Structure formats: structure tokens, C-alpha cells
Amino acid sequence: MNLKELSARLGLSQTTVSRALNGYPEVSKTTRERVAQAADRYGYRPNPRAKGLAVGRAFAIGQVIRSDGPTEMVNPIFGDFIAGAGAVYSKAGFELILSVISDGNEAAAYRGLKTRGAVDGVVVNSPLVSDPRFPLLQDIGLPFVVHGQTLGPVPDYDWVDIDNYAAFKTATRHLTDLGHRRIGLINGFESMTFAHLRRAGYEDSLRAVGVAADPAIMVSGEMTEDQGYHAAHDMLAMAKAPTAFVVSSIISAYGVRRAIETLGLVMGRDVSVVIHDDMLSYLKNGTSDRPIFTATRSSVRDAGRDVAEMLIRRIRNPSLPPQHLLLPVDLVQGRSSGPPPDVLGPMA
Structure with missing residues (x-):
């Protein structure tokens, strides 16, 4: 069953059904529950592209990754982050689009994603102390959440970080x-x-x-x-x-x-x-x-989930005030630390 057929059975517009399935607050709770029950009963599984056409969204999240020099893609930390975020995207009906660039021109990549309407928002990793990506994304109007923070003078933005x-x-x-x-x-x-x-x-x-x-x-x-x-x-x-x-x-x-x-x-x-x-x-x-x-x-996997949930909230409700989440870090005692040796000297 497709969206058109489900909408016809319910006597609702495709836009209303799509918004109900995606939890938009302007659709009443009664309607959302009715649509969800019908989707389960008829085995309806939304197609991301069809949803996008119905509600004017791409239902996709972007991440721009550099392939020249040190790259996050070969780092196990990035893999765990994507695993955590990806679980949230999948549950919410979003796809992940990785845009791999080799010339270091991230500004062009972000502008291209916005111009093509390819994504509804982006995640920014590895922020710099002074990061030009944040004012750029604010200027072009592309929703974003940062895994980390910048210390530079940037208007407030959404971020998740550890302390x-x-x-x-x-x-x-x-x-x-x-x-x-x-x-x-x-x-x-x-x-x-x-x-x-x-x-x-x-x-x-x-x-x-x-x-x-x-x-x-x-x-x-x-x-x-x-x-x-x-x-x-x-x-x-x-x-x-x-x-x-x-x-x-x-x-x-x-x-x-x-x-x-x-x-x-x-x-x-x-x-x-x-x-x-x-x-x-x-x-x-x-x-x-x-x-x-x-x-x-x-847990970087948990951080990935937190970032993804924050970005989806931002996409669904652009008027939200800036969202911040600072995660505490625990010290765990292992076998690698103890008092210093009694005598210090050359160890070569």
C-alpha cells in the first residue's frame, strides 16, 4: 500500500497522513493515533522520497566528510557515532547522506546540499576553536547540530558535547x-x-x-x-x-x-x-x-543518538530556542595508574 491508497481509505489528504505519521504537532493526537493504527493494519511503510514530496522535505540528514588528509571515516570513533545517530534517523524515517569532498571546499558542499534541497539538516563534527562553518550554515539557512562546540564569536546554535x-x-x-x-x-x-x-x-x-x-x-x-x-x-x-x-x-x-x-x-x-x-x-x-x-x-554512540534527536527536533520545529546538552564524564579506575616510582631518572 502506498501513501495515496492509505490516505484514500482514511478520507484524509496525503499531506495530513504524512504529517501524522511523522509526529507533527499541528496534527491532533486523535488523528495521529488513527493514522498510525491504519498504517499498522494495512502494513504501510512510508517511502522517504514520497514523504518528501508530500510535505516539502527531503527526509535526509547530511554530513560532509573530507577524504584528503586525516579523515573521520577511518576513525572508529566516527563509526560508533554514525551507528548511534543512524538508529535514530531510521526510526524517524530519515536517510543519511554522506557528502565526501576531496578539495577541502566544505562551503561549496554545504551550499550545494541546501540549493538542491538534498537534506533537511546537517551534523557538524570536529569543530574548531574558531569555526567558519557555523556562521556559513546560519547564513544559508541550513539547520545543523554540532557534535562539540566552538569558542569563537558565533550566534547561539544547537550542540551536544562532553565536558x-x-x-x-x-x-x-x-x-x-x-x-x-x-x-x-x-x-x-x-x-x-x-x-x-x-x-x-x-x-x-x-x-x-x-x-x-x-x-x-x-x-x-x-x-x-x-x-x-x-x-x-x-x-x-x-x-x-x-x-x-x-x-x-x-x-x-x-x-x-x-x-x-x-x-x-x-x-x-x-x-x-x-x-x-x-x-x-x-x-x-x-x-x-x-x-x-x-x-x-x-559513549560516543550515545552522543550520536543525542545529536540525531536534537537535529530532528530542530527540523520539525524551527522556532525552538537553541538546544544545548553538556554530557558529564566519569573517571573509571583501571590498571594503568598508581603512585610514581620512588626514584626518578633517565629511563632510556
């Missing part, structure tokens, strides 16, 4: 409470807001115990296993080596562990490590009762 500052303040304080004072930072690109805030939390936690952050043991860059290995190996070879690290990704943390073991040291005894762990489906932090790493923990 990155508090996460790394807590992670560093855990180490200082254990007695560590020489703590290395292995971070993401600090042009991105999350890494900028994590560094601030780390520095403020050190400052609280009278320790100045040392640039010699602070590294930022693409969060890969290789980054973690080389950064930790170089720092541990210093005459005044760190006794601990805070690390922005479980991916980098596996490289840190490799460096520690390569140098004949034991993680958690000779060198402590606290990481940020996104509870990834295919890259586990041990088991729930015995984590490998002490970690500030959050």
Missing part, C-alpha cells in the same frame, strides 16, 4: 593526588575545541598543585597509535622523564603502552597512564570489571 575541560582536569587531578608532578600530555590537534579545552583542564589541574605546565612534555596532533608511541617514547627518553601521561584517545594510548613496554617499563608501576575512552564497540578498554586503562569515559 572536555572537566574530564582532563579530573584525569590530571587523579594523577596529582597519587603524587605525580611530572605529567605528560598527548593531545589531539589543539585547533579543535575538544583538545583546546582538555589542555586547559590539564594545565589548571597542575597549577592547583603549584606545577607549571612544561611544553617539552606536551604533544598535540592526529590521535593515532603511532602518535602515542613516538610521543611517549621521546618523553620517556628524557633525563627528566614524566612519571605519568594523560592521553586524549584510547587509540593513542595503545601506542603509549607500546612505548612503555619497549623501554622495559611496566605501565601502572613505573609509568601511569590516564586516557579518554569513548567506550568504542570495536576497541574495548578491557572489560567493565577490569579496565586496562584508567579513563575518563563517555
Whole structure:
């Protein structure tokens, strides 16, 4: 059965039936329930394209992804985010459209999506401290939700984020409470807001115990296993080596562990490590009762669901006030952190 046939049986217009099935508030609750019951009875499953024609929507969500240089598509964090968001899109009758660009011209990609009417809104990932995408999207009138935030001067917008500052303040304080004072930072690109805030939390936690952050043991860059290995190996070879690290990704943390073991040291005894762990489906932090790493923990899959739900609310009700969701982060004790060794010296 198609929309036209279902509408005829109900004696309602196709627009009313489509809006009822999609929960639009201007359709009465009685009508929505009547339409839903009829759809179940006749086995009607809406076609996204047909729905779009009926109500003037694409019933699609867009994400613009770069393929040149470091890309989110090969990152397991992005995969879990899409899995969480995709479940919400599917339930709400929306499709996901990935627009992959290779020339870095994201502005043209967003303008194209808007001009073609290809999507009803977009999700923006990996926001920069000062991000030109947000004012662009506001200017062209394309609804969007950000996974993260910007710190630049942008009119208010919808976002979902974790408390990155508090996460790394807590992670560093855990180490200082254990007695560590020489703590290395292995971070993401600090042009991105999350890494900028994590560094601030780390520095403020050190400052609280009278320790100045040392640039010699602070590294930022693409969060890969290789980054973690080389950064930790170089720092541990210093005459005044760190006794601990805070690390922005479980991916980098596996490289840190490799460096520690390569140098004949034991993680958690000779060198402590606290990481940020996104509870990834295919890259586990041990088991729930015995984590490998002490970690500030959050679920990126849950964040994907939250972002998707927020964007669909925005699409259905454009007059909503700006929506914000700051997710707390818990510290989970693992096997990777303990008091510093009694004697510090060269570890090469």
C-alpha cells in the first residue's frame, strides 16, 4: 500500500497522513493515533522520497566528510557515532547522506546540499576553536547540530558535547593526588575545541598543585597509535622523564603502552597512564570489571543518538530556542595508574 491508497481509505489528504505519521504537532493526537493504527493494519511503510514530496522535505540528514588528509571515516570513533545517530534517523524515517569532498571546499558542499534541497539538516563534527562553518550554515539557512562546540564569536546554535575541560582536569587531578608532578600530555590537534579545552583542564589541574605546565612534555596532533608511541617514547627518553601521561584517545594510548613496554617499563608501576575512552564497540578498554586503562569515559554512540534527536527536533520545529546538552564524564579506575616510582631518572 502506498501513501495515496492509505490516505484514500482514511478520507484524509496525503499531506495530513504524512504529517501524522511523522509526529507533527499541528496534527491532533486523535488523528495521529488513527493514522498510525491504519498504517499498522494495512502494513504501510512510508517511502522517504514520497514523504518528501508530500510535505516539502527531503527526509535526509547530511554530513560532509573530507577524504584528503586525516579523515573521520577511518576513525572508529566516527563509526560508533554514525551507528548511534543512524538508529535514530531510521526510526524517524530519515536517510543519511554522506557528502565526501576531496578539495577541502566544505562551503561549496554545504551550499550545494541546501540549493538542491538534498537534506533537511546537517551534523557538524570536529569543530574548531574558531569555526567558519557555523556562521556559513546560519547564513544559508541550513539547520545543523554540532557534535562539540566552538569558542569563537558565533550566534547561539544547537550542540551536544562532553565536558572536555572537566574530564582532563579530573584525569590530571587523579594523577596529582597519587603524587605525580611530572605529567605528560598527548593531545589531539589543539585547533579543535575538544583538545583546546582538555589542555586547559590539564594545565589548571597542575597549577592547583603549584606545577607549571612544561611544553617539552606536551604533544598535540592526529590521535593515532603511532602518535602515542613516538610521543611517549621521546618523553620517556628524557633525563627528566614524566612519571605519568594523560592521553586524549584510547587509540593513542595503545601506542603509549607500546612505548612503555619497549623501554622495559611496566605501565601502572613505573609509568601511569590516564586516557579518554569513548567506550568504542570495536576497541574495548578491557572489560567493565577490569579496565586496562584508567579513563575518563563517555559513549560516543550515545552522543550520536543525542545529536540525531536534537537535529530532528530542530527540523520539525524551527522556532525552538537553541538546544544545548553538556554530557558529564566519569573517571573509571583501571590498571594503568598508581603512585610514581620512588626514584626518578633517565629511563632510556
